[in-house]
Amino acid sequence: MDTLPKAIMNALAQHGVASESVLCWLLCDRALENGFRDTYVLLTREELLILSHDQAPAREKTYSGYAANTPLKGLSPEKEAHWELEALKIRDIESLSIVNLVASGMVVIKAPEERAVAAFTNGGMRSAARLAKIFEKLKKSEELGPEELRDDQERATCPKCGMIYPEEGRQVCPKCMKKHAVFGRLLSFAGKYKVSMFWIVLFMLLNSAAGLVIPYFQGTLLFDQALGGKGTFAGQIGLVIALIIVFRTLSLLFGVIFGVINAKMAANIAFDLKSSVFHAMQRLSLSFFEKKQTGQLMTRINNDATELQYFFVDGISYFVVNAMNIIGIVTVLLIMDWKLTLLCLLPLPFVFLLVRKVFPKLWRLSIRRHKRVSAMNAIISDTIRGTRVVKAFGMEQMENARFQRASGAFSDAEQSFNKMGVTLFPVLNILTQIGGILIWAFGGWKVMQGDFTFGKVMTFMNYMLLLYGPIQFMNNIMNWWSYCMSAAQRIFEIHDAVPDVVEKPNAMQLTEMQGEIRISNVTFGYEPNKAILKGVSLHARPGQMIGVVGHSGAGKSTLVNLIPRLYDVNEGEIRIDGIPIKDVSMASLRTHIGIVSQDVYVMSGSIAENIAYADPDCTLADLIHAAKVAGAHDFIEKLPDGYDTIVGTGGHNLSGGEKQRLSIARAILHNPKILILDEATASLDTKTELQIQEALDTLIKGRTTIAIAHRLSTLRNADYLVVLEQGKIVEEGTHEQLLVKEGAYYDLVKKHDEALKMNEVITA
Amino acid sequence: MTLKDVSVSEILRPEDGGSSPGLAEAAQIRYLSPDDTEFTLTEGHMLNVKAGGKEHVGVYVHCSFPHTNKRIYLSIRTVENEEIGMIRSLDEFPEETQRMLEEQVELRYFAPEISKVLSVKEEFGYSYWDAETTSGYCRFTVRGGGGSVKLMTASRLLIVDVDGNRFIIPHLDRLSDKEYKMVEVCM
Known part of the structure; x- marks a missing residue:
């Protein structure tokens, strides 16, 4: 249990209550009138204590999930509140209940008049339920078990930054998540592809190394030596051209090889990831799938796996190669002429700035466009799938108007996105080209002065162009890395999730029942x-x-x-x-145990496979007998493909009754005791x-x-x-006993009979 | 801000008995009239109602249209969710009763109304909100991925935080451009 705030401890002490005697407590953060005002409801073995103050409502409130150590604005009353204590003997209280309001709860006691003690926002619901439960036990003079007194279900906070974990039961602080640890774990996943990774990086390096010499050939070698008639390659234009062709081909070849290995590894990793997640999911309890937040988690899994696939395929290898490229090119440029290098890197900060500032805006506009198009598509699908309803009520005109609105909104969003796009990219282009212009200007000036050769300027120019790609890659990598690590984290969470319903280590095998x-x-x-x-x-x-x-x-x-x-x-x-x-x-x-329920799920596969779902090894005779007993045999025989008819997604459509009979046949074949x-x-x-x-x-x-x-x-x-x-x-x-009793069952039967009669009247 | 300011829809107006008497007869809803209904608030902040000579202790006020008009079609219910009766419009009742019931509505549907969005930071699938509301400055965390931020009417936005606490932006169109941009990312 969280410890009581100091002010409350002091207030208790002032009123002569030992804080150790408090079994559990609840902070009610809402005033009954309006706004936020704290009231503490505490429970000792004999008494219910209510600590309240009459100060004005607090003017600020931090809800759970928000970093707990965010500095407050200091708007709440500064002077220490004076806490009034009201003690009620438990034996005088008839009942204590928690009334659920909308997104809040209220503590109501009956002593003997009903009385609303205080209200709390939804975050306090768990503590409130616990308070009510312990009260009930105390009221009945029942012994409190250790599990009641221990409170391990409180929301835990991140030990590092003090932020309350945003999701219950998910002890992950997205801020302090050890990305390195996740990364390490992810790499271990790729462990068995070490060899492939090595080859990929090697060939990528060879690919860019071969590419890196070309500017030198095209600049210094071609213009200064071959054309300029100086140095080793003087006059040998053919040889230089041939060399350029050879290195281009080599670069291309290495590129193809790395691409082929990469494609193979990517598919393998994606397969591994998805199957391991699927496997991990299967061992979890039903409640895991029904929790709201995990439902969302599930839909993301597929995207996350894809994200990680890109991480392996593009991320790691491109990172290594681009880093090497940047280091290589900048070194070469600095050696050639460090002053010119620094000069032409001048526009880079502006490029960065622009990208940082404007890209988020562009991103927002693209989100808006995406949302508007989804809204429009929703209307299209509504009207198409609900045509019957639209036509039956003659609402075509209204649907037209609805579509017109959505379509107009989408068009607006599309326009603003495109406007932004067509402005931003040319500006970026010009900025990057300024580096080149600077080279021409200063390089040209130096050539005129005789300090520089023309070929050197060309070489410089070509290297500069090669540099921008890797730099752009690096600019985005931090965001992207965070994103990938979060994706990995979610996947590992499914891996690490402990099923709610766990089997005991030495669980009994029940052979006969x-x-x-x-x-x-x-x-x-x-x-x-x-x-x-x-x-x-x-x-x-x-x-x-x-x-x-x-x-x-x-x-x-x-x-x-x-x-x-x-x-x-x-x-x-x-x-x-x-x-x-x-x-x-x-x-x-x-x-x-066999279950036949109202909503029958038919798996994709043949009818035979569906009936034999729980016992795939059953004999065909058993299968048919089960179907016969379930009353499914006749309709199956009527189908052109008989028991081999494919049902489920994309297969033959069965009616509700037919599906139900299949599920009964499934249960019959399963032959459960219960x-x-x-x-x-x-x-x-x-x-x-x-x-x-x-x-x-x-x-x-x-x-x-x-x-x-x-x-x-x-x-x-x-x-x-x-x-x-x-x-x-x-x-x-x-049945007879209950009818004689004329109680709840009798009422049900009566209503049921009436409904049946009504049915007869309607069908007659 | 009074409740009347909250109601954004002018479409929803109570009409006596609806336009189809047959339907009203079939629905058999008991409407409470000011003449034979008396609401009292106990010292313990509980609402009691005496309707048609019968006293009900500890009742709650539910709104049929909590987002569009909180003053019409209020359902008076027991804690077991049994309807005692409905109120067509608060305007039919004496002012004191109106105030009493309005307070009860506030109690049940407590949701700070955001008057100014200070910041919305999105990080790792959550958005962290800092806003000026009718109940003071509020900081809260909202799960991303849709579903937590919903447009209830054309301009009224409902925001539900990780615990299910509710916040309202009553007039989306009255936000400044900057505020709207922050909010829009989460919608």
């Missing part, structure tokens, strides 16, 4: 302070069918997802055959549902089944029913 399920006192939520299930208990004997009913959002699907351990419970326990599922190896647990039916027939029409119902009835035999259904008729065979309402079991018993 009876199918007894015991869920005891399970509490679970995806987010703090939003428990989906609260203290749910359930017992299913082997072979029993349990029906779970309730309104949507009651937590039915969440409950069944806990059985195959797609998520771990927050509190309580689930046992199968008396063994806690946390002790069982995940693979063996899941082989015994079967979970999660709204298996909800999306189907009544007729199809009846057909599938028969298939399900066959499937259920001899297995423990937990079935969720909206349509209560699906559950007519259930041995036992539980009614879930807002995460709690409110009723349980057999």
Whole structure:
């Protein structure tokens, strides 16, 4: 737990409260009226303490994620606040709850009147949920476990710069990320391509070395010696031309060789990277994929891998070669004439300045253009895909106007981008050419004075032109390097991510399963302070069918997802055959559990492959029998390609009912001891549902089944029913018992019957 | 700034009962009228409402159109999210009640309104904002990659930070060129 601020410690001491007795605390940073004013809510074993002050609201606020040591503007009241303490005995408080507002929370206590204590912005939600939980335990006089008192879920901060990590559960400070370490790790990835890299760099160097001599040949050798009739090559124009041709060819040849090796290595590295990321992803828990920020992480993976591919292919080798080129050319120029060299490097700072200043602007304009074109494309795709709706409501004119607006906006953005572009590049060109003009001017003057030969000026000129490319490359390299390292970091994160649901090191292999399920006192939520299930208990004997009913959002699907351990419970326990599922190896647990859910996913592949997804080695006879039992055989036989029909992305389109039957066949073939039916027939029409119902009835035999259904008729065979309402079991018993009770289930049945009658009226 | 200044849309205006009586009948929404509804604020800052002779303790005010008009079609709900009734327009109610309900709306939809953008720095997929708001200077971090900065109407921008805290730029068109350029990169 974070330590209390000093001022609060002092205030507590003033009021005679030992700060060690504080079990947990919450900083409420919002005033109930408006603005930011701090109130501390603290909990000791006996009391709830509220520390508040009556100063004016703070005039500045730094939210999490922003570097914590950013200097404040000093706008908040300077004088030390006087903290008022209000102590309430826990036994006098009926309840303490956290009310979720929009992007904030509020602490409400009942003592005995309801009272809003203070409000806090969303960052405090986790601490608030913890406070409420500990309060509840204290209220019930329950012992606090070590995990309640330990608070390791607080947002960690970067030890180096004090910035709060911007993403929860992702202990990466983007500012202090050790780029060198990431780079080193990345290089180790390329380790097995050491030999290729060596050859690539070697041939690139040879390529540019061969290119570097040419200006010398074309200048000094050609003009001064061959044409000027002095030195070794006097009058031998043919030989010099031949030499130029030879070196040009050599340079070209080396270039081709390096290109070929590079192309091969690039493809290999990209393949390695992508498959390693894919592999790493597969071992992660479901929650990893469902978290918002990681969803975004995922979509970036592909781009990141491509980015890194460029890094290996272009980055490293070009960096080495360009660096060598710059050093080489500048050395040659300095040796030839250092004064002239310095003179013609004069425009360079201006070029840099311009690039630094104007390129970001150009970049912004290009982003704007990109966004506008996406907006326009969105409208096009909207109207094309939604033609039916547009036409049905006669809204063509409105769509035209909408498109006109977007198209106009895009045209504006395009124009300003192009205007900027056509101004910037010629200016840059002129600037770079000034170096050349300077050489001509001063070189020419020196030639006239007889200090310089014409060939030397030509050589100078040609070298200068060769220099600009590498310099431009170096100018961008820092940005680009940061970018690549961030990409690498994200990829390594997937590699290093620890699955939420982890198997114990010596997990048990469950070879035989009876199918007894015991869920005891399970509490679970995806987010703090939003428990989906609260203290749910359930017992299913082997072979029993349990029906779970309730309104949507009651937590039915969440409950069944806990059985195959797609998520771990927050509190309580689930046992199968008396063994806690946390002790069982995940693979063996899941082989015994089959799920048929509402949204069926059909993999790309043949129908046979889809049915045999969980058991690819099954016999063809089993496969067909399973399809027959699931009621899928007949429609498959009718297809021209039978069981070999390709389905999934780009394949044959199956109807909802057909897909559902495939998934049932999949479950039948899998032959699990525990079967979970999660709204298996909800999306189907009544007729199809009846057909599938028969298939399900066959499937259920001899297995423990937990079935969720909206349509209560699906559950007519259930041995036992539980009614879930807002995460709690409110009723349980057999169909008859519950009807007699005339409670929640009775209401559901009544509503259901009414709906059915309505259906009949409509279809009649 | 009063709530009225916030409402940007002139299109949304409450009309008595809507234009289709059949639809209103089917919807069966209970509208609270000032005559038989009494709102009170307890000492503990909780809102109570007495409607049609029944008292509800600890109710909350939800806006149907929190971005376009916060003064119309308010839904009065219990903490369990059950609707007690709706208010067509705050204007129907006495001033004191209006103020009370406005405060409750502020409490629920607290989002500092940005009056001046001081700086927006983009780095490694996050943008770091520094802005003058109606609640003082705020510094916050926004995740990049779209989705966190949304145009709610033609000129009203909603910015959601890494924790889900909300900030509003009520009039995008009133930003200076320099401010707009900083904001635009994140949109």
